Amino acid sequence: MLQPVIPMVTAALLFGIGVFGVLRRRNAVLVLLCVELMLNAVNLILVTSDVVRAQITGQVFVLFVIVIAAAEVGVGLALVLRLFRLRANINVDDVELG
Amino acid sequence: MTAIDVMLSAVGLVAVGSALAVVSTQHLVRAGLWLVVTLGAVAVEFLLLRAEFVAWVQVLIYVGAVVVLLLFAVMLTRAPIGRSTDLDRPIGPALLIGAGSGLGLAGLFAWVFRDMRVNPPPTGSAQRVGEAIFGDWVLPFEVLSVLLLAALVGAIVLSKKDT
Amino acid sequence: MDWLELALRVGAVTVAFLVLPLLVGQTEHKVMAHMQARLGPMYAGAFHGWAQLIADGVKFVQKEDITPRAADGPVFKLAPGVALIPYLLVLLVIPLGPGDLVGQPLDIGLFFALAIVGVGVVAVLMAAWSSANKYSLLGGLRAAAQLMGYELPFVLAAASVAMAAGTLSLPLIVERWEPWWLLWQLPATLVFFIAGLAEIRRPPFDMPIADSELVFGYMTEYTGLRFAFFLLAEYVGIVVISALTATLFLGGWHGPMAESLGWLWMLLKTGAVAFLVIWFRVAWPRLREDQLQRLCWLILVPVALAQLVLTAWVRVAMA
């Protein structure tokens, strides 16, 4: 017997921490790190709901999320390195939009 | 509280604690290393929830590749040893929104799942996950491969030198 | 009883973890020496220097443990441990003989092994960055690029044999192995072994520590016991890669009288592959950094993919 509330609350806290980090961090790589935190929180919720509902769909989605996260990091880091090459600075506040 | 509950709580504490370190440390590279701890802890949670396959995929892709890429990028963009001073914005709004969403969701989950007890499912899920992916979810899987290809092309184009 | 058995298994694996790397190291000392028309260590332990590595260990323990002033202390000190532990965990799932002569039978043991071996690169990056040394950092970046690249053919080649056996469990893969797989899986064997060599950063793939360019790469600043840990990790790495190659592609414990002598066959095959690893170090020069990436992406990955297609065809044809 296990209580699904424990991983659920853990995941919620991880998500909150991730949101906090994304909003607070200025460094682009650190923002990516915090996005990973949020994705992991979602993964944890998906796996836990699998346990709750005795299904496997959640795990399938976790795999999809992990693949997408890998793609996201690949493109994100390419962007960051490009930015660094252009500006020698990866501070997201200093990026001019438009 | 059964033994598995205790372990879930302990590993959850590790995950949350190291996640806090990720968002609060002033050492750039250490943030990435703390993220390794968080991801490892989440992988252990997966193991405890009997999602073995997903747990090891998490280790292989996240710890073995994603974090390494992140650390690689951090080191390529001049990571100093010691504290950096310009990593953070003012703490106020971020704390408000982050704590709001995190604690709000936590409260919601705690309320909804407060009395639920479930039996852990049987282990050995690689085959079941495979059947699910290539049965019900084969179309999303194919779309995902196109997405990966697009990401690959995009990353190459972005990191090519201007000619 | 259950706990006792578990303790016994973990204890046996720990003993193997401590003894096999020393055996490989001593073999390397002697084999490398004779391949270079030398004798190698002759004094420690009186008979042909059999105790040389023990003497080395004692020496390392006595040395001063230096942390550079500019280094990031905690990360610097933690890195050798992080380098060592993944290999210990991998040894747990490698089957030594038929039946359940394995540290811990896992349903997805192969996947576990591949995932855990990949963690080692984190230790390299930790050591490289925290040393506050440019050569170390360069070595670490080389290692990261190398390991990220070679992880792909490594996993693909292993996937081929898993597909052929229809399971991810290492004991089951060995059980379903048949001698003709040697021929049919030969490309995967070569790709796996070469990528494995690159994974453990052995010559000719030792660019991360290339001593003529980077002093000693990410290990430059390490002394004493921590340096010894890194060296131990390298030799456990040889054991792990050799054992995985033997398990996946060379039939593990298969051989005459496998029921009683299976463990011996497994050890012999592992030893033979480890000998190859040593031999390559002596015979071949180090690749250049661009040749390394070229070999990975233009040769190993395509070969591994072709092998996957072939395996799938044969499986379908046989079904």
Added chain:
Amino acid sequence: MSGVPGYGLGKGLAITLKTLVSRSTTQQYPDVAPELPPRSRGVIALREENCTVCMLCARECPDWCIYIDSHKEEVVVPGAARPRQRNVLDRFDIDFSLCMYCGICIEACPFDALFWSPEFEYAEYDIRNLLHDKDRLNEWMATVPAPPAHDPQGEPSKEEANALKKAGAA
């Protein structure tokens, strides 16, 4: 043949394997005495009786590593008109921390007082202890090998040739 891909790699493996199975030639020095080539230049030995303190060696030495002191002594020879004077060697030191083993002193010595000895095990923990006095140099005389025999095909020495000529003339 060398155009085949991987030929070089195979050759490397073959060579190392061949070396592995053939006997290694390492000399186990402290356990087994090394076989030195004839006329090895190990150390310079001194035959004190032959030295006349002519100082040629000290003057020819490029490193100035030979130190010689002497005094004069009168030798009374019975039956001689007056006592003879002769040089007596007080000190003959060679500083082997300076010596570069050129052997010029041995070539320069007109009285066969200096010799090459193959002895080489005289390392010291302190560089100052490499200054060896005449007693020590004399000890090494015991290790000096006999001079190589004359080449039977070679020309006879000038003295021999002169003697033969005289004998022929007589």
